[in-house]
Amino acid sequence: MDPLSDVLSLLRPKSYVSSGFSAGGEWAIEFNKQHDRIKCYSVVSGTAWLAVKDGPPPTCLKEGDCFVLPRGKPFILASDLSVPTVDSSTLFPPPQPGGTVACNGGGDFFLVGSRFAVHGKTAPSLLRMLPEIVHIRKDSERAALHWSIQRMITELNERKPGSDLIAQHLAHMILVQALRIELTENSNHDLGxxxxxxxxxxxxxxxxxxxxxxxxxxxxxxxxxxxxxxxxxxxxxxxxxxxxxxxxxxxxxxxxxxxxxxxxxxxxxxxxxxxxxxxxxxxxxxxxxxxxxxxxxxxxxxxxxxx
The missing domain is CATH 1.10.10.60 (Homeodomain-like)
Known part of the structure; x- marks a missing residue:
């Protein structure tokens, strides 16, 4: 296998939640305790700000963008970073596959994606080999993810027999595609x-x-x-x-x-x-x-x- 596949294979990421999130009005959610988890999401509509703790400067997420947080760092997702945050545990129920969580009635911002659990004592070392954040925003890059994302939305909404398993496989595809695009397009001089x-x-x-x-x-x-x-x-x-x-x-x-x-x-x-x-x-x-x-x-x- 290639090096990226090697690292992901040792991590054995398992998608234990594939779901949607819809927010309306002003909101700011702080996601703590992300250890040994990889977050991978795509913005379906609206805009929001993403700020990773001890990471790069905050970034604006727009419709069609995809972002991955491979290292499990705490982060804030908000309509405006000046809005007081609430802990994600007060809004999100215990992890369950499928469905959509709404904040303030939803309607202004919508994203879909998955959380991946990784296992083993070497997981922290392996996660450090991945970038802090992957933000895919170019149209040419987003096209590669379009089918997988739209298919996931359909599975989450229709809830047909086997939808959970299909969503799991689609989540893995989105994760690998996003990291591969970042690897192919990476032209910066960051260390790591x-x-x-x-x-x-x-x-x-x-x-x-x-x-x-x-x-x-x-x-x-x-x-x-x-x-x-x-x-x-x-x-x-x-x-x-x-x-x-x-x-x-x-x-x-x-x-x-x-x-x-x-x-x-x-x-x-x-x-x-x-x-x-x-x-x-x-x-x-x-x-x-x-x-x-x-x-x-x-x-x-x-x-x-x-x-």
Whole structure:
């Protein structure tokens, strides 16, 4: 798979709410406690302001826009950011698929979308690899999402047999499409893994690592994949991603190993070999350095906590 698919696969996002929201008049809602959740929505009509805590400047959402909040940060959605906020828990009922929640009678602003829960102890690390906010506003980009969004609206309104399952699949399509568009169109110079993946050279090196994580990659080989000199590649990778290429390779291997420890019964020796370590002792040393515990202790703690 490609790197973006790899990360989303490890996160295993599950859409547990696909619904609509309609608001009227003046309103402002604060969404707290978004940990381990991805929000993905599309504005069907009207305008509103979106402000992410400790994120980029507030952005104005308009009809046809799609936005994704991949890192689970608290945020405010409002007709006007000067309006006093109310906590979302006072307005929204316990999560239930389908239907539409109305604020002030609705009618002026309407959006549809989903909330995704992600799982596993590595979820926070994986979510940090994604951008803080994805805001898709170009007509050429929004066209790619139009069918999925309109189909979701139909399923939410008509509530035919199987509507919940169809809405779940559509929500996944919207999430992946939005992230893919952001990745393709990303031309800024923000720091982070997602931005590096959009870089023509660095993206090729990351793709190489993900295509064969067990390979004994050298800095020279990875710089060749990126089409850069070794020194320039190492410097640019560290500046953009925040760690060296070999450190990233090691961390990605450990994330894959954790996934195997959490979701399989494979012995540690087999997992070590699968992620590029011929000696289990070398794998255990690397795992403890990155994850803070040995793979066997990690597996024991996971199994013990299941009861």
């Amino acid at each position: 893994w997602f931005s590096a993946l959009a870089d023509p050279g660095l993206g090729l090196a990351i793709q190489a690592i993900h295509s064969d994580p067990a390979r004994k990659w050298s800095l020279q080989e990875l710089s060749a994949c990126a089409g850069m000199s070794r020194s320039i590649f190492a410097q640019r990778f560290k500046e953009r991603v925040g760690e060296t290429p070999i450190e990233y390779l090691t961390r990605w291997r450990m994330l894959l190993a954790v996934d195997r420890l959490e979701n399989s019964t494979d012995p540690v020796s087999s997992i070590a070999l699968a992620v590029g370590y011929e000696a289990e002792s070398a794998f255990s040393t690397a795992f403890k350095r990155v994850m803070g515990t040995s793979p066997r202790q990690y597996s024991f703690n996971r199994q013990g906590s299941a009861f």
